[in-house]
Amino acid sequence: MKNMKILTTTVLCLLLSFFMGTTAMAESITSPDGQLKLDFSVNTQGEPVYELFYKGKEVIKPSKLGLELKNDPGLMGGFACIDAKTSTFDETWEPVWGEVKSIRNHYNEMAVTLNQKAQNRNIIIRFRLYNDGLGFRYEFPQQENLNYFVIKEEHSQFAMTGDHTAFWIPGDYDTQEYDYTESKLTEIRGLMKGAITDNASQTSFSPTGVQTSLQMKTADGLYINLHEAALVDYSCMHLNLDDKNLIFESWLTPDAMGDKGYMQTPCQSPWRTVIVSDDARDILASKLTLNLNEPCAYQDVSWIKPVKYIGVWWEMITGKSSWAYTDDVYSVKLGLTDYSKTRPNGRHAANNDKVKRYIDFAARHGFDQVLIEGWNEGWEDWFG
Template sequence: MKSVILTLGLLFSVVCLTHGQDLKSPNGDLNMHFELKKDGTPTYKLHYKNKAVVKTSALGLELKDDNKSLLDDFTISKTETATFNETWKPVWGEEESIRNHYNELAVTLTQKETERVMIVRFRLFDEGLGFRYEFPAQKNLVYFTIKEERSEFAMTGDHTAFWIPGDYDTQEYDYTESKLSEIRGFYEGAVTENLSQTSFSPTGVQTSLIMKTDDGLYLNLHEAALINYSCMHLNLDDKNMVFQSWLTPDANGDKGYMQAPAKSPWRTIMVSDDTRDILASKMTLNLNDPCAIEDTSWIKPVKYIGVWWEMITGKGAWQYTDELPAVQLGVTDYSKVTPNKTHSANNTKVKRYIDFASEHGFDAVLVEGWNVGWEDWFGHSKDYVFDFVTPYPDFNVEEIHAYAKSKGIEMMMHHETSASVRNYERHMDEAYQFMNDHGYKSVKSGYVGDILPRGENHYNQWIVNHYQYAIEKAVDYKIMVNAHEAVRPTGICRTYPNLIGNESARGTEYQSFGGSKPNHVTVLPFTRLIGGPMDYTPGIFEMDISKLNPENNSHVNSTIANQLALYVTMYSPLQMAADLPEHYEQFMDAFQFIKDVAIDWDESKYLEAEPGHYITVARKEKGSNNWFVGNVNGNDTRTSNISLDFLEKGKKYEAIIYADAKDAHYRTNPQAYTINKKKVTSKTKLSQVSVPGGGYAISIKEVK
């Protein structure tokens, strides 16, 4: 279903200067007002149910080496309005179909002195506003360099926010909850150590940013369709409570090189008095272009295990030997060195994982540390660090491929680039062809460390274009991409659904690096997941890391029930059971939920939600009448009360409830859980206690 209604209007600039332009959402709850100031500065403001949520905020771009920026001196030469309403089907997702319904206003601005033309396009959905800048082909604006984008988001008060520090190179931070006015005071403590990081301001934060007003409204600031542009951060003027856009610079300090015709990403503002609307919104996806891949039959959700967690915890090693101080590919002879006894990616161990995956119904096995070069891969500003095709002596690619195929298991490739993007692009065709030749249908890529070429940042325009190049090149080889340490997602998975996952946030690995806050997973769906699914790597059952590695005293700040619930609350078509097989074998009754839970859905219901406190989600398995429910809890014990009215009326179901035991606690007793079976219908109401860092997971299957 698709309908578009266009209304075109040519208005004299003098009329627009005095009257402005209004745009309402389809349901009428949101109203956006555009207006030019007397000096020709474009502005907008936003109301929700007749209440201001964004005060008058300026728009425009500051240009480099130019006497006249695109900030003021504008007149309105044309306005166009449109209504758009369609339903489209994602290749994978939380819903079987998605409605894309908005009202649009496009304002064409002409700068009096330069005669340059810029269009500001607004799209107003029921749950929020998107706007972007467009630069038509024109003789007076062809090539230009952005010094800074000057989009503003003027807040109406000192809201409570869950934020991470603005950083050009990483999003791997725990969230801080504070008032906007308190960001400056908390900032230094919020900047924790990372292998690559570049902060820029004591009030700089990253999107997606979730906030709550004193009168109970929820706001989310983010961006959509980040293509050929620098990633946007937000810098807070904490005297006036105004966020200003702050783009990621390149090695020269420039923020974007543009050639008209061109356009910016969408800047998004979601608003609701019910936080569940923020979680359920598909606005970010809807602001991206439709799928660009004609044949998507090869793109399929994946549930996998992997040789990974033991290296993250220090139990095993990526490198083959401890004898080499340095490696030169094509020169170093591994047959002349003594292998260590901790290299994890060996034939025997990998076959053990393949057997486990086959026995328990998984799709794939990831293996990290299989390829030569790990002995000196990090910290040396080394360009040619991996070739992505040469295995260590104890990993036989052909033998493993044949063994996995005999067991009905796919292998998942790992490409760590060591942040040397030129080297990766140099080898990409050969590496992807190698995957095709050996049955690898998906790749986990990594960008750990400072970017090479030196001085570039993980999130500037040039590197953003590299990530996009990797996704599009992968289409040529029918390969799905799961990019770690890359720029945060902005809904591009709609256009390129082979982007099946990203990390781009503080994932489970940090539980072995000292731990994450127990309420971390109650924040991520409101922030990081707004742009797309995350490869969070849940499913840890052994919380005491010292039992894997006596030299690592970290603790996983979660209960087993919480870990199970993550498969529902942290939506992703790419889900890993991240722990070691032997740990699952100790708790096979709990592991059953991981085996059963779906990874692709026809319907999703957000039952309860409060950022930083709790989330409860119900999802209906694609092509089935089975439902799965997940609840993750924050810092305090809480009773969750839900109705199962989403079940089909008149039918009977059996629910298996995996819950925290009464004495469970993420720190002191994380492995205490209960499993109960119960007959349920659409009339059933459930009450369940979730402990700190805990939760529950429910499998609901129809009784025939």
């Protein structure tokens, strides 16, 4: 398991002016293999800005970072960089289950401390650069002027270098069950209406909003994936596209009040991830997301036994079959209706013949469980 031992730490104390008319000199780190390079700076408005390069080519153009807070001036600007610490980490750990027996967790890190002079408070932006990509997150130390706060919106930008080909599904607070659309970034707006197919629960939020993980391919064959990791006590991130300037910006899922996060310091955001490669297979094989999640909390994992299952599910979602055993839905009362006396509609996917075929298939191919979604009392006696 991950022991998280820091192997090398270099402290860079930055004696920078607090006057916002001065731009801070960029701080940089590279990936362990030197192929990826991250530049960080604070612009003349005191806004944090990062930029990412792969093999000397720009992958993420200068992109701003920050958070808009409720009933608060926010954590968007007015910052000065007062400290930057770099370190290197390298370990190999064993996952509880997965495609491989062991995973190498090797990265170079930079933790930048920013002071917001007007509010007299600090935040930390932590960057980790792996051979296959970047992870960054916001950290909020406990302090007098930043204790409880409510996130109105996170404004993490991902500025693209061109009108890339994207493989996307519509941004939606309630479902991810859409077919993927392949298009240029500038075509998303025009294709959005047709991409939103009927589903049981839908709340789309923008004509250019898409979900993570978002896969893209550049004109010169570079693959880019935007996602998140370690999503704990925080809202799920979507991406909203400024299709004129080709800039994605984080868009968090709100609660019923419209708020997007209730925070108490010390705390942190999830990691925002950018996986990069000129080989599409590397995106799928990347372990960056696993490495950025916290280590397994269980010391003894010998009792965890991975299994395989098969289930009746997707044809009900796509509309091929019905969720309901009967169309007489207004006469159904859960726990009371005698389904043997109701009129079946003949379109319910979890019927006896189909389930028997699934059970037989699972038995032949070594599946441990058969999951019947959309189940109801009509077959309880048959299965015992």
